Amino acid sequence: MDIRPIGVFDSGLGGLTAVRVLRRILPEENLVYFGDTARVPYGGRSRETLLKYARQDLRFLRSLDLKAILIACGTVSTTSLDALQAENDLPIVGVVEPTCRRALLVTQKKRVGLIATLASVRSGAYESMLRKLDSSMEVFCQPCPLFVPLVENGRFRRGDVVIETIAREYLEPLLAQEIDTLILGCTHYPLLEEVISDVCGPGVALVSAGEESAFELKRLLTAQNLRGPSDRQGEANFFVSDQAEDFQRIASVFLQEDLQHVAGRVDIEQF
Amino acid sequence: MDIRPIGVFDSGLGGLTAVRVLRRILPEENLVYFGDTARVPYGGRSRETLLKYARQDLRFLRSLDLKAILIACGTVSTTSLDALQAENDLPIVGVVEPTCRRALLVTQKKRVGLIATLASVRSGAYESMLRKLDSSMEVFCQPCPLFVPLVENGRFRRGDVVIETIAREYLEPLLAQEIDTLILGCTHYPLLEEVISDVCGPGVALVSAGEESAFELKRLLTAQNLRGPSDRQGEANFFVSDQAEDFQRIASVFLQEDLQHVAGRVDIEQF
Numbered sequence: 112m113d114i115r116p117i118g119v120f121d122s123g124l125g126g127l128t129a130v131r132v133l134r135r136i137l138p139e140e141n142l143v144y145f146g147d148t149a150r151v152p153y154g155g156r157s158r159e160t161l162l163k164y165a166r167q168d169l170r171f172l173r174s175l176d177l178k179a180i181l182i183a184c185g186t187v188s189t190t191s192l193d194a195l196q197a198e199n200d201l202p203i204v205g206v207v208e209p210t211c212r213r214a215l216l217v218t219q220k221k222r223v224g225l226i227a228t229l230a231s232v233r234s235g236a237y238e239s240m241l242r243k244l245d246s247s248m249e250v251f252c253q254p255c256p257l258f259v260p261l262v263e264n265g266r267f268r269r270g271d272v273v274i275e276t277i278a279r280e281y282l283e284p285l286l287a288q289e290i291d292t293l294i295l296g297c298t299h300y301p302l303l304e305e306v307i308s309d310v311c312g313p314g315v316a317l318v319s320a321g322e323e324s325a326f327e328l329k330r331l332l333t334a335q336n337l338r339g340p341s342d343r344q345g346e347a348n349f350f351v352s353d354q355a356e357d358f359q360r361i362a363s364v365f366l367q368e369d370l371q372h373v374a375g376r377v378d379i380e381q382f
Numbered sequence: 383m384d385i386r387p388i389g390v391f392d393s394g395l396g397g398l399t400a401v402r403v404l405r406r407i408l409p410e411e412n413l414v415y416f417g418d419t420a421r422v423p424y425g426g427r428s429r430e431t432l433l434k435y436a437r438q439d440l441r442f443l444r445s446l447d448l449k450a451i452l453i454a455c456g457t458v459s460t461t462s463l464d465a466l467q468a469e470n471d472l473p474i475v476g477v478v479e480p481t482c483r484r485a486l487l488v489t490q491k492k493r494v495g496l497i498a499t500l501a502s503v504r505s506g507a508y509e510s511m512l513r514k515l516d517s518s519m520e521v522f523c524q525p526c527p528l529f530v531p532l533v534e535n536g537r538f539r540r541g542d543v544v545i546e547t548i549a550r551e552y553l554e555p556l557l558a559q560e561i562d563t564l565i566l567g568c569t570h571y572p573l574l575e576e577v578i579s580d581v582c583g584p585g586v587a588l589v590s591a592g593e594e595s596a597f598e599l600k601r602l603l604t605a606q607n608l609r610g611p612s613d614r615q616g617e618a619n620f621f622v623s624d625q626a627e628d629f630q631r632i633a634s635v636f637l638q639e640d641l642q643h644v645a646g647r648v649d650i651e652q653f
Contacts, residue, residue: 149431150421157625160420260531273547354428380651 113337116141116348117328118172118180122164123151124358125259125298126183127365129321130347133181136329139339142347143175147379149353152259153186154228154297161230165191169199170382171350177201178337181328185297185320186228189236202331206320209327210294211240215248217316218292222249224285224315226307227296229254237296251288255281259299263361267302274306282310295319302365347372352379384608387412387619388599389443389451393435394422395629396530396569397454398636400592401618404452407600410610413618414446418650420624423530424457425499425568432501436462440470441653442621448472449608452599456568456591457499460507473602477591480598481565482511486519488587489563493520495556495586497578498567500525508567522559526552530570534632538573545577553581566590573636620645 117140119130124146133142147153147168153161165187172180179202182188182195188205196203214223225237232254241248257277261267266274285293293311295301298321307317332338339345351358351374358374388411390401395417404413418424418439424432436458443451450473453459453466459476467474485494496508503525512519528548532538537545556564564582566572569592578588603609610616622629622645629645 149427155624156420160624257531257535257537260528264528266528273544276544353426353431 112340113178114141114339115176115178116143118143118145118175118177119183120145120147120168120172120180121183121298122147122153122186123263124148124361124365125262126321127362128298128301129181129183129325131366131368132322132325133328134345134347136325137332138345139341139343140345141339142345143172143177143350144347145172145350145377146352148351149379152228153184154230154256154259156230158190161187162191162194165195166198167379167382169195171377171379173199174382179204179328179332181324182206183298183321183324186230189227189231189234202335202337204324204328204331206296206324207236207240209323210296210318210320211237211244213323214241214292214294214318215244217318220289220291221245221247222251222288222290222292224288224290224293225250225252225296226255226258226281226285226293226300227252228259229256231296237294251285251290253281253285255297258303259297262299262302265364267306269305269309274303275310278303278306278310282307286311286315290315292316292318349374350377351375352377383611384449385412385610386447386449387414389414389416389446389448390454391416391418391439391443391451392454392569393418393424393457394534395419395632395636396533397592398633399569399572400452400454400596402637402639403593403596404599405616405618407596408603409616410612410614411616412610413616414443414448414621415618416443416621416648417623419622420650423499424455425501425527425530427501429461432458433462433465436466437469438650438653440466442648442650444470445653450475450599450603452595453477454569454592454595457501460502460505473606473608475595475599475602477567477595478507478511480594481567481589481591482508482515484594485512485563485565485589486515488589489519491560491562492516492518493522493559493561493563495559495561495564496521496523496567497526497529497552497556497564497571498523499530500527502567508565522556522561524552524556526568529574530568533570533573536635538577540576540580545574546581549574549577549581553578557582557586561586563587563589618643621648622646623648623650
């Protein structure tokens, strides 16, 4: 048994969708979330910049004595996970491998689509992992650079012509490839599930990266005997690197609950 | 006469619309452009973070021995110009004052609209300047957080339902106030001129912040005898803080010419 908290980080507040899943499946655990809101979005940045940012994010979280870390950022997971795991002596779970394992279970036709940020798609990490798990897998990728700003500006609801038009444009090339499984490779995308389902229809199963990595973390904590005491309700603490003013409103959207917390402010360049 | 170059900076590549105007009205001048592409967008960041970034941007440019600086970033101009001018001994032109002077000349009804990033609108800088210049001026502001990502993803053309829907939503509250003049308070927005004109109709005059600040810089160089030799064609050099890969393609859009230059890479955190 281990009462230390689990750390979760993302470039912004999208990773809170993974926190929501963790609170559901590991209600007894304490969580610490860090969102690098001063430097969001990570999606278009170079590998070199991403690794630098990810190291700083991790150094901040490790200053809090954690037992494990979930990287809820698809971009960091696809570009920097190996380096971070090699440099740190605690369990670090990314989003790529658990998500690909799930996609492999779900697909019938072995035709899988991936939507993600430009950096995640460019990294080729989901493709290589899927092919490593099953070399006969066909993977079709589509970067969706406008999904994050649209979600962050509240444009994620059914009936909104803007998000529906963009979603159709991004998804139609994948549907033309007759995929039967679609990986949502960015933690913002669960909020678009309805819109994406409407475009894809019932023939395409959606696999959410944030959700699968939360399940993977639960398996790992159980296997390594790192779970917290089951007779308590865990707490969550939130930190951001830029203004915390809008945190409560935006975080409530991602967590899909009425959040009463304020977020602490971290000067991330100091780490 | 002064042969040193003029520095221009912006959070990303939008400020190149100001470079385009400078090359037209000051063709003999050498220009150095810096786009902080590693930390774009500035629009949603806190004042404190913005001042820190702006100081670093300026320190980099000053390492190149310039005669004057144009801050083509609306967000920096509205939040940090006074501090930067106080700390530096060369002429620094922002976008706010020249743009407001122009709006004052253009408006008949003294009802002026402003569209800009969230940080620029929050700063209240355009409003205070307009009222300082004419206390009877009525100013109506609208933050347009989706314009920058849409423009950067090529969604700025007439006939695109996405940009037209967003533009209508942003502009209709201003039109309901019967403005006759609209300030485009962000250097990305000149690319949206057609779409914005279509929504606003002929009764609203558009004033572009980038263009007015370029004219102001020309006046200032002339007045202070800092103009370059008129018998030459000036050159432009470009620097960015993150990957320069896509620079040529994106820069060509903003400059509206076929750019043959590559951009140098700057580690801006070192400044």
